[in-house]
Amino acid sequence: MKFKRMLLGFSFLIGVPVLAQTPTYQDVSKPIEERVKDALSRMTLEEKIAMTHAQSKFSSPGVPRLGIPEVWATDGPHGIRPEVLWDEWEQAGWTNDSCIAFPALTCLAATWNPEVSHLYGKSIGEEARYRKKDILLGPGVNIYRTPLNGRNFEYMGEDPYLSATMVVPYIKGVQENGVAACVKHYALNNQEFKRHTTNVNLSDRALYEIYLPAFKAAVQEGGTWSIMGSYNLYQGIHACHNKRLLQDILRDEWGFDGVVVSDWGGVHDTEQAIFNGLDLEFGSWTNGLSDGTRSAYDNYYLADPYLKLIREGKVGTKELDEKVGNILRLIFRTSMNTGKPFGSLGSPEHGKAGRTIGEEGIVLLQNTNNLLPIDLNKAKTIAVVGENAIKMMTVGGGSSSLKVKYEISPLDGLVQRIGSKAKVVYARGYVGDPTGEYNGVKSGQDLKDDRSEDELLAEALAAAKTADYVIFIGGLNKSNNQDCEDTDRAALELPYAQNRVINELAKVNKNLIVVNISGNAVAMPWVKSVPAIVQGWYLGSEAGTALASVLVGDVAPSGKLPFTFPVRLEDVGAHKLGEYPGNAGELAQSTHAGDTINETYHDDIYVGYRWADKEKIQPLFPFGHGLSYTTFAYGKPTADKQTMTADATITFTVTVKNTGTREGQEVVQLYISDKKSSLPRPVKELKGFKKVKLAPGEEQTVTLTIDQKALSYFDDAKHAWIAEPGKFEALVGSSSRDIKGAVPFELR
Known part of the structure; x- marks a missing residue:
């Protein structure tokens, strides 16, 4: 009779009822790393391989046997893309997938307002969550190197500090919804012309000072759960499976623990994809997919070719477990996150x-x-x-x-x-x-x-x-x-x-x-x-x-x-120095679309206003420029100390008064100038800003604090950031060319 009294959720051992234990990977009270390890231990080789590549245009498989769901991605970064058919780019014809379009990211960057960036991320994240998306393919933070880049509107401008500051709250806003931000396009996607075959050559100094800071901030400050590789090559290797970018820098130097997603069609080699840091492959144009074969996705570089190498003993499974572990971590943060909100669409x-x-x-x-x-x-x-x-x-x-x-x-x-x-x-x-x-x-x-x-x-x-x-x-x-x-x-x-x-x-x-x-x-x-x-x-x-x-x-x-708005293209370093959109000789000799074109960034660290300052060029409109319907008066900026040490900070203070007749907002900008350096440096670099709202006649005191990081340059030879003792100057103004006051100080 006692067996008739069994309750749902109990099992029995020698007639004694015992609560059935939830598997560790399903137990949200357990640390994510324990859950990842447990799930990996339960998966077959074939299940692991399946998770590393797409199963449709915008999804990758989970493990149905274990109740681990698929991963669904969607294009952003300005709104949630409408649904397409499973295996085609044609529209699915849904009537409930219309979204709110948010301004392009150039506009977001132009707000110079991190609070507005968080509002953007939170809002678009809610739309992605409602549509049951796990990865939002955005935001983009590639540097504006030339005004001809067709994709600049998706990015956040020419300055690494501004881009880094604005991307962090966007990421946090998105991920509050249990949706992964996927920061793109990592890295050096600074033109669209021949984007699949352009091999970028540049100094490590330019790489670290100009083109990487926003990505680094996305990882270390924003905590982004995914990164998308770019189409171009760097040092002769495509970015989606580039060891220098994905292993040495992204994971080893920055500590990234998320998923590296390929851009659609950005993968070109199985072994490089295995060993160089790619986790999740989407959109590859393998034989079969272009012909509509049902098994098209099995032909992906990280699909059957990967499985074959393992079965033949030519590669091990260490890298596979790392990839699947990263994907599982993403799933536990998103689709298997039971605490995430419901989201909303078109509100x-x-x-x-x-x-x-x-x-x-x-x-x-x-x-x-x-x-x-x-x-x-x-x-x-x-x-x-x-x-x-x-x-x-x-x-x-x-x-x-x-x-x-x-x-x-x-x-x-x-x-x-x-x-x-x-x-x-x-x-x-x-x-x-x-x-x-x-x-x-x-x-x-x-x-x-x-x-x-x-x-x-x-x-x-x-x-x-x-x-x-x-x-x-x-x-x-x-x-x-x-x-x-x-x-x-x-x-x-x-x-x-x-x-x-x-x-x-x-x-x-x-x-x-x-x-x-x-x-x-x-x-x-x-x-x-x-x-x-x-x-x-x-x-x-x-x-x-x-x-x-x-x-x-x-x-x-x-x-x-x-x-910066230049007067003419010749006022832009990438054009003045002659190698955009690639080596002229190679462009002339190129006979088919697959020919690799080399492009050297001769402008080096001098991008945007840095180039205009160096060459003493008057722009049409300078970086940081923007007028109001009211006027603002700046007081004399001061510092809390004249000398700072390597482990200290220095705070600059300036009063700003609305001298007009209506309310307005002003962006107070702080630039740092190194007066004498062992290596060439820009005339000035943005290192702080704050947006303040002032009523007519109102005055506010604005404080901006920097540390040694703001004074540092990247030394190629030492592969290290160096803050060189000496004299500096803090420049406070309303644009890069409208400087209201300067404060000298020293680093000892």
């Missing part, structure tokens, strides 16, 4: 977050005679000109193309905000890319216009002549050879004859505002003829509302440029 809160990010990132580049903000009490007619006023920008750009719940265009945002206060008239002005389908996502727009360039211009001029304000909204778009993955821009100049339109508009209306929508710098030969210029970025779902709120003055602009 009003996420729309509001996107608008906030956009408003803080918009940069007022020029505002002659305080033309902006638009005075709606005086404006009766406002003429809006330009294709980018109506073109959807959430669609296109490559893997970051999104299917959005909604997108408010700049024209619609202005009409909604202005309402009945003024008449808004629209003229196309130019025709750029009228298509509306990218990466399988259809915008639903048909922007075809067969009118000639002259006809379009005539219509725009007619509208402009009688308007109180003219707002030209142009720039780039996310089509090939503009701001788009897998292609670089053809030139620095604006496409589609926009310069002609802007020049002619300036002749007929002195109240001309140019809004440049782009993720890259553009040439502005008309800069002296246009009183107001705004850098508008790709602003996502709330593009129109964010832009309108700044143009009419609901919000004072507070963005600062995260990269």
Whole structure:
């Protein structure tokens, strides 16, 4: 009779009921490393191999026998990609996978606000969690080396300190949702032209000082759970299985304990993938996959070829256990994390977050005679000109193309905000890319216009002549050879004859505002003829509302440029020194797509403002530049000590006062200048910043503290960071070229 009294969850030994024990790997109370070890001990060789490569376009297998779930990845970093079919790039046709598009990461970097970066990460992480994604393929932190890089809009600018500071809160916000951030593209993905075959050569000093700091911060400060390898080669080896990058630096020097994910199609060799630090292989174009064979994924480099080498005794299983251990650790942090929140998708809160990010990132580049903000009490007619006023920008750009719940265009945002206060008239002005389908996502727009360039211009001029304000909204778009993955821009100049339109508009209306929508710098030969210029970025779902709120003055602009706007390409080191986009001789002799092209970074550590400072070049707009609708006065900066020792810190203090008539935000920037060094150093380098909000007449004291790290350079010969005793200077200002005060100090 006692056996009839058995309860669920009990087992019996000699008639005595005993609680069934939860396997260690399933016990969330146990340390993750114990769970990883236990799960590994229960897996077969075949199960382990299966976990190291994809089973579909965006997923890899778990271990169904043990209840270990699959890993699902999704493209970011600006919104959650719509679902595609299991084994094809075609859209799956879901009706519940529309997302909120957040501003592109150039805009996020332009906020210079770590709190806003955390809001971004938290919000996009909630959308990824709701969609049951385990890995968000973003953010990107590759350095802006040339304004022609088609993928710059996905990154955080030219400065390693700014990128490092802004990426950390984004990662933390994402991973609070039990979703792994996957920081990309590691490393040296600084151009899209021949991205699969460009072999990058550069000094260790440039590597460590310029191109790695944001990745290092992502690992050591952000605690990112995954890293994505890049397509290019470094020292002759592809980055997705490059021992120097993945083993020596990422794991041995930085202590990374997460998963290294290949970019889709970034793997090229089985043995290198085994021994050089890759964990999870996605998207390889092996024989079979391109032909649609059912067993295509078994042909991946870390699939049957790996299994065959083990069975033949040619390689051991030590590396396999390390890879699977890393993947299991990721699974326990994400899909098997029982404490993670539920997330949310397409919520009003996420729309509001996107608008906030956009408003803080918009940069007022020029505002002659305080033309902006638009005075709606005086404006009766406002003429809006330009294709980018109506073109959807959430669609296109490559893997970051999104299917959005909604997108408010700049024209619609202005009409909604202005309402009945003024008449808004629209003229196309130019025709750029009228298509509306990218990466399988259809915008639903048909922007075809067969009118000639002259006809379009005539219509725009007619509208402009009688308007109180003219707002030209142009720039780039996310089509090939503009701001788009897998292609670089053809030139620095604006496409589609926009310069002609802007020049002619300036002749007929002195109240001309140019809004440049782009993720890259553009040439502005008309800069002296246009009183107001705004850098508008790709602003996502709330593009129109964010832009309108700044143009009419609901919000004072507070963005600062995260990269330098050069006057011409020759003002950029990568172009002046002649090797972008690769060795000219090799480019000329290249006969097929697989030819490797070598590119040497002759600009070395002198990227962006560092190059402009060194060569004494006046940029169009400098790094860190951005105006407001109010004004700020800086006091004299001071330091808490004149001499610091190697193990100490030094704090700089400056007062900032809002001397205008409205509230605004200012970014106080701290640059450090080494007055005498054994090795050449930049004139100055960003080492601190703080964004402060001030009411009219309000004054705040801003403090910025640095330590020895901020004074250090990387010594190639010693393979070490060196803080050399001597004289330094702290430069405090509102941009890299607008320095308000200097404080000398010494390191002993």
